[in-house]
Amino acid sequence: MVELAEMTPTVTAAPPALKAESKNVSFFYGAFQALKKVNVNIADKKVTALIGPSGCGKTTFLRCFNRMHDLYPGNRYQGEILLHPEGVNIIGPEVDPIEVRMRINMVFQKANPFPKSIYENVAYGLRIRETNSRSVLDGKVEQALRHAALWDEVKDRLQNLAFALSGGQQQRLCIARALATDPEIVLFDEPTSALDPIATARIEELIGELKKSVTILIVTHNMQQAARVSDYTGFMYLGELVEFDVTGKIFTNPSNKLTEDYVTGRFG
Amino acid sequence: MTSTTDIKAIIRRHRTRDAAFAVLGMVCLLVCIATLMALLVDLAIDGVGRLSPGFLTSFPSRFPGKAGILSAWVGTILVMLVTALAAVPLGVAAGIYLEEYARKNWLTTIIEINIANLAGVPSIVYGLMALGLFVYQFHLGQSILTAGLTLALLILPIVIIATRESIRAIPGSIREAAYALGATKWQAIKHHVLPYSTGGILTGVIIGLSRAIGESAPLITIGALTFIAFLPPAPVQRTFPFVNFDWLASPFTVMPIQLFNWVSRPQQAFHLNAAAAGLVLMAMTLAMNGIAIYVRYHSRKRIKW
Ligand SMILES: Nc1ncnc2c1ncn2[C@@H]1O[C@H](COP(=O)(O)OP(=O)(O)O)[C@@H](O)[C@H]1O
Ligand SMILES: [Mg+2]
Numbered sequence: 001m002v003e004l005a006e007m008t009p010t011v012t013a014a015p016p017a018l019k020a021e022s023k024n025v026s027f028f029y030g031a032f033q034a035l036k037k038v039n040v041n042i043a044d045k046k047v048t049a050l051i052g053p054s055g056c057g058k059t060t061f062l063r064c065f066n067r068m069h070d071l072y073p074g075n076r077y078q079g080e081i082l083l084h085p086e087g088v089n090i091i092g093p094e095v096d097p098i099e100v101r102m103r104i105n106m107v108f109q110k111a112n113p114f115p116k117s118i119y120e121n122v123a124y125g126l127r128i129r130e131t132n133s134r135s136v137l138d139g140k141v142e143q144a145l146r147h148a149a150l151w152d153e154v155k156d157r158l159q160n161l162a163f164a165l166s167g168g169q170q171q172r173l174c175i176a177r178a179l180a181t182d183p184e185i186v187l188f189d190e191p192t193s194a195l196d197p198i199a200t201a202r203i204e205e206l207i208g209e210l211k212k213s214v215t216i217l218i219v220t221h222n223m224q225q226a227a228r229v230s231d232y233t234g235f236m237y238l239g240e241l242v243e244f245d246v247t248g249k250i251f252t253n254p255s256n257k258l259t260e261d262y263v264t265g266r267f268g
Numbered sequence: 269m270t271s272t273t274d275i276k277a278i279i280r281r282h283r284t285r286d287a288a289f290a291v292l293g294m295v296c297l298l299v300c301i302a303t304l305m306a307l308l309v310d311l312a313i314d315g316v317g318r319l320s321p322g323f324l325t326s327f328p329s330r331f332p333g334k335a336g337i338l339s340a341w342v343g344t345i346l347v348m349l350v351t352a353l354a355a356v357p358l359g360v361a362a363g364i365y366l367e368e369y370a371r372k373n374w375l376t377t378i379i380e381i382n383i384a385n386l387a388g389v390p391s392i393v394y395g396l397m398a399l400g401l402f403v404y405q406f407h408l409g410q411s412i413l414t415a416g417l418t419l420a421l422l423i424l425p426i427v428i429i430a431t432r433e434s435i436r437a438i439p440g441s442i443r444e445a446a447y448a449l450g451a452t453k454w455q456a457i458k459h460h461v462l463p464y465s466t467g468g469i470l471t472g473v474i475i476g477l478s479r480a481i482g483e484s485a486p487l488i489t490i491g492a493l494t495f496i497a498f499l500p501p502a503p504v505q506r507t508f509p510f511v512n513f514d515w516l517a518s519p520f521t522v523m524p525i526q527l528f529n530w531v532s533r534p535q536q537a538f539h540l541n542a543a544a545a546g547l548v549l550m551a552m553t554l555a556m557n558g559i560a561i562y563v564r565y566h567s568r569k570r571i572k573w
Contacts (some may be wrong), residue, residue, distance in 0.1 A: 098451075098452060099450075112441040128451050174445070178448075
């Protein structure tokens with residue numbers, strides 16, 4: 001099960017109920033190696049943040065968790081990402097990427113609602129899981145929208161086109177869409193980078209709420225955001241994980257010089 | 269440093285050129301519109317007198333005053349029906365395959381180049397191909413079926429290209445959203461790619477059909493008749509099984525052929541018939557384009573990427 005020997009002492013100090021762990025994950029876009037033996041432990045029902053300068057491989061790493069890279073030719077994984085409790089290696093070639101995506105959902109950098117109604121956006125994941133009963137769908141859609149703190153704003157116009165919502169609302173709609181199918185992990189790839197400060201604050205608040213029920217892995221290049229929302233933080237640089245620890249330690253007392261330079265704003 | 273007065277002189281010069289081009293462009297536009305209007309008015313003056321219900325419901329005749337376009341417009345509609353039924357599923361499926369499934373390698377590149385070039389092949393060459401393939405090889409006869417399939421070949425590249433272009437206009441992020449929820453490729457296509465590109469595909473189909481409706485050369489090549497005084501068997505009937513496909517094997521003529529036939533006769537009266545038929549053909553084309561504009565307007569209004 002959980003291999004404590006793999007972890008740094010500070011992390012063992014925290015309760016290490018693991019939802020997933022990446023072991024020596026390397027990733028290649030064709031011949032270009034974008035990730036170099038990344039080891040990260042994703043604690044259950046906690047927020048784990050990945051920070052690092054643009055191009056360091058945060059998105060690449062995140063997209064390994066739901067096998068998005070399988071959509072494009074020439075991509076190659078190495079290493080393992082174990083999903084607990086079974087401990088199945090979700091980047092193993094024998095594992096069906098669709099099964100992985102059914103369990104691990106994703107919120108993208110830019111809100112990408114379907115050009116359908118608000119209702120149908122949230123219901124889509126359920127529909128492809130062959131949930132067709134109207135009453136079940138209604139219930140789940142409402143629950144997901146409430147979870148995403150959007151219900152009150154849209155409950156009277158569920159049949160309106162999602163494109164009519166504001167940017168922040170669209171992103172919360174995408175969060176609702178990702179939550180509707182009760183995923184085990186939700187991946188967030190810089191979910192607020194296109195939003196104004198107020199919409200950003202709402203989503204950060206929401207992430208704090210969500211971790212009560214779901215494990216969250218979030219990528220951000222905004223260090224304050226990582227400091228505000230996460231329990232654990234990993235600092236990545238040039239495809240490598242430089243340091244991984246509880247968030248407070250990374251931001252106040254990092255053990256690596258590079259991490260310190262980054263969190264104090266000396267580069268990046 | 270340029271002084272203020274210099275800048276004013278420069279701006280004035282630029283403004284003059286700006287205005288000059290606006291005038292030039294306007295003149296060019298007026299020339300185009302005036303020419304088209306002249307053609308249209310000329311056609312209308314000649315043809316309008318012959319337009320009557322009788323003209324639409326009569327068969328061709330030796331007497332210009334009695335001759336009508338019944339067999340021609342019925343033929344045109346039936347041929348277009350076959351063309352659409354053949355070209356749309358084939359072209360859309362091929363476009364989807366190329367865009368969504370085919371690996372990007374030298375073979376697909378060659379296929380793509382070929383499709384683009386096929387769109388430019390003269391229509392009579394399609395007629396020759398169809399004569400060899402459909403008439404001599406498959407023995408489909410000089411029939412509506414052969415004609416429809418011939419024109420379907422002709423517009424297939426248009427449909428394929430339109431399909432690919434409207435599919436390509438869908439942002440990758442929408443596809444990724446579907447895949448990230450666990451959709452298969454076919455689900456992503458059925459639930460997203462196709463519905464969101466319907467407007468563009470239909471527009472392409474109608475542009476193709478508008479081209480096909482005016483074609484006479486390939487149909488003459490495969491043996492369309494120029495004088496036909498009967499209608500194909502009706503596609504629906506009162507008795508079981510209520511549909512009848514005999515019309516597919518029927519000989520036929522189409523509007524442009526009828527028109528050409530009348531124009532090539534010496535009597536002036538037949539030329540008036542040709543003008544009237546030209547008006548009807550134009551109305552049919554305009555109606556189709558109207559549908560295209562309607563569809564495009566409605567799908568664009570719904571979806572802005
Ligand atoms: N599809 C791709 N093909 C090739 N290289 C890519 C691709 N996507 C990203 N990269 C490269 O991989 C590295 C990591 O990118 P990414 O994971 O997007 O970084 P981040 O999200 O941290 O900004 C960068 O050097 C980038 O140029
Ligand atoms: Mg990124």
